Amino acid sequence: MQTDFMKEYTQRIALLDDRIERYLDSVSDLEPCLRDGMKYSVLNGGKRLRSILVLEVCRMLGGTDEIALPFAMAVEFIHAYSLVHDDLPAMDNAPERRGKPSCHVKFGEGMAVLIGDALLNLAFEIMADACTSGDASKAKAMSHMAKSAGVTGMIGGQAIDLSIAGQTKVDEAILVRLIERKTMSLIRTAIMAGAHLAGASQKQLEMLEQYGYHLGLAFQLRDDIEDEEQDATDGQVCPNYLNTLGKEHTISALKMHSDKAREIISSFSRSDFLCRMHNFLFQGEQ
């Protein structure tokens, strides 16, 4: 069953990567350095989790791929821009990303700032274009995405991250604020964008808001546990749940949030793919 699931998941990644590549190729009269830099930073073998959530939540609620795809691409562009800027020497100073030179190492620092700007801006070009038909549900999806990427979302989280740089253990309240903004907000908005695009009811929106909260937190907790070994190897220790709450508490919190997310999503009709994805992502929880 897992093999079948992987096949389906890989098909979705291929669909998204193909659309992203074709979109970037279709922008006419573009400086080659910007096209190369954007392609390098987005088409990097990512798991496309956020964009698949946009697509699948929209599908689950009866929306079409045609409606969802511009927003699915946009969330990947926003995710990619945030990584390009986070890797900069003045931020996390990361020389590599997914085993390849990071964007500023490959294209130079000034160009990496611009490539990040370009990706963020392009996300909004795509969404704004989709909204020119005057469809309020698309504008709501775009507005949700903008807030989650913004100063009280992802950018706010990165500002907290910069301000606690060098500390290995921080107050739990700061850690929660950091994680909610920096990593959870884009996962939650992917779900909410998919829901708005499909014209979800108020009740569905409320349930999916909760789903996004528990799923986003479960991801972070799982990543913290998986990163433990890596951190021990390379000596880098960042503030996270493990070193703030301890391993036992982190594992039980992961189970609780993962279970809660699965409970909510399985209560929806046509949630088969999202349920199987959940099982796949949280294998220990199957």
Add this chain to the structure above:
Amino acid sequence: MQTDFMKEYTQRIALLDDRIERYLDSVSDLEPCLRDGMKYSVLNGGKRLRSILVLEVCRMLGGTDEIALPFAMAVEFIHAYSLVHDDLPAMDNAPERRGKPSCHVKFGEGMAVLIGDALLNLAFEIMADACTSGDASKAKAMSHMAKSAGVTGMIGGQAIDLSIAGQTKVDEAILVRLIERKTMSLIRTAIMAGAHLAGASQKQLEMLEQYGYHLGLAFQLRDDIEDEEQDATDGQVCPNYLNTLGKEHTISALKMHSDKAREIISSFSRSDFLCRMHNFLFQGEQ
């Protein structure tokens, strides 16, 4: 008459600065460093030319300030973000902006990247919020703004600028491409956003597209002439019309484009303020 005009123009700057400050103060639960950095970078005594164009074109065509103000603020946020990122050490490495330390000198380089990102994103948050009513004309204004700020607009221009850094004289075709993208695109989109917001007809849109072209180019030519003395003093010489086309050609081109812009705008009813602004900005042309 000029004193009267200045009084009216200053009132508009005060209206915009007040709205921008109140908006930035109203964002709740924001990291203080982001609020401080955004205020520092936007409320800097600028002339607000772009935002006044959004307001005044919208007013001229019968639109309200209430409709125009979110887009007027957005264009100032986009302009401010571009200056914050352009000033970075990896870009123009400018230690000062309007006689004050530039953003990265004041807040640190990593934070300046974030403050720029925050301003760009906030521009889209404001516009996306305005679009959630499902008004197609607002989405069209936002779409125009996003394209003009983007990879085939301002960001594209900055990419050209980076690629010719150090050259004092470039091919005229490259210079035109640079100027159209880097400096003219935001002036043109301010005009077109105001027009879309007021529900301009196709004929009006076409005329205002031309107005934006000639006005944007006239500004650039005027700046190049005014900058000549400054450049001679500080030894910095950038590619511009003067050192590509020569002074005589630049002055006659300025007259031609300024005249053309005035001719178009004066053909509109209720264009009194924009006509007087034109005379004020191009005093030598009165």
